[in-house]
Amino acid sequence: MTAHGPMDFPEAREALVDAGQRLAARRLVTGTSGNLSVRVGDRIVTTPSGVPLDSLDPAWLSLIDLDGTHLSGAVPTSEVPLHLALYRNTGAGAIAHTHAAVSTAVSCTCDELPALHYNVLQLGGPPRTARYATFGSEQLGENVVQALRGGRTAALMQNHGSVSVGHDLGQACDRLELLEWLCELHVEAHRLGTPRVLSAAELADAERAFEDYRKRLKPGR
Ligand SMILES: [Zn+2]
Numbered sequence: 189m190t191a192h193g194p195m196d197f198p199e200a201r202e203a204l205v206d207a208g209q210r211l212a213a214r215r216l217v218t219g220t221s222g223n224l225s226v227r228v229g230d231r232i233v234t235t236p237s238g239v240p241l242d243s244l245d246p247a248w249l250s251l252i253d254l255d256g257t258h259l260s261g262a263v264p265t266s267e268v269p270l271h272l273a274l275y276r277n278t279g280a281g282a283i284a285h286t287h288a289a290v291s292t293a294v295s296c297t298c299d300e301l302p303a304l305h306y307n308v309l310q311l312g313g314p315p316r317t318a319r320y321a322t323f324g325s326e327q328l329g330e331n332v333v334q335a336l337r338g339g340r341t342a343a344l345m346q347n348h349g350s351v352s353v354g355h356d357l358g359q360a361c362d363r364l365e366l367l368e369w370l371c372e373l374h375v376e377a378h379r380l381g382t383p384r385v386l387s388a389a390e391l392a393d394a395e396r397a398f399e400d401y402r403k404r405l406k407p408g409r
Contacts, residue, residue: 192231192260194247200226200233201246203282203357208235210361211286212242216368222286222349223265226357227275230254234271236262241286266324270351273329278336280353284360291350294371301344303386304373306394307366311352312340313391315367320346342367 195201207224211217222241225234234250235241239262250264256272258264265271271283294301301308301315308314318335321327332351335343342352342363350367354360377383386394 192251194261196251196260197226197228197231197233198246200228201249204233204235204249205244205246207284207357207361208241208244211284211364212240214365216288216364217241217286222284223267223271224282224284224357224360225265225271226282227280231259232271232275234264234268237265238263267328269324269326270329270332273326273333274336274351274353277333278353279355280360281355282357282360283351283353284357284364285345285349285351286364287349288364288368288371290371290375291344291368292348294374295344295346295348295350301370301374302383303391304377304383305370306386306391308370309391309395309398310366311342311363311370313338315340315342315344315370317344317346318351320348323348344371 203226204224220238220240223235225232230253232252234252235244236248236250248262250261251259252264252268253259254272254275256268267285274280274283295317299317303314316335318331321331332343332345342350344350350364352360352363352367354363
């Protein structure tokens with residue numbers, strides 16, 4: 189087995205440090221809650237257990253393999269089973285999970301976020317809520333995999349928080365922020381009354397409009 193040092197995978201380490209600061213600056217994490225990881229081949233660089241995400245030390249991140257074996261660095265996050273389940277069952281290159289306040293509040297109240305805005309399509313459709321299971325458990329990983337079935341890229345975690353996958357950590361953070369915004373919208377709309385929900389036909393039209401928009405951005409593809 190190849191020995192690993194504290195500065196292997198420098199790009200992944202930098203991405204984790206940057207993402208931790210970004211999510212903290214946008215108030216999506218408080219204290220030591222939340223965890224992030226990046227996959228590089230058959231290795232995963234994760235945030236350590238018990239360290240605030242806004243003050244990660246690149247040399248003190250945790251390196252594990254796809255079986256969860258700890259290879260170097262600090263003790264990895266307690267949510268390793270969640271991250272492993274998502275890497276095994278999705279094409280994710282990175283994962284972000286936090287206890288963002290509004291997403292967590294909404295996770296206690298609905299099984300699927302109603303489509304109040306067409307931007308749910310940026311998350312593969314209306315985000316579902318993964319059923320509650322104890323943090324760090326294999327069951328929680330399985331429940332989140334279920335919530336992401338059919339190409340969803342973000343989910344609420346019942347009475348716990350939110351989680352997203354991406355091809356890189358920047359994309360995973362974008363999705364986590366979008367999910368928090370959609371939850372804020374949900375709460376605000378319900379404060380005003382009973383919100384109108386987009387129909388399946390309206391979402392299908394919006395999906396086509398997104399496709400046209402992408403084609404215009406990348407002509408010839
Ligand atoms: Zn958590």
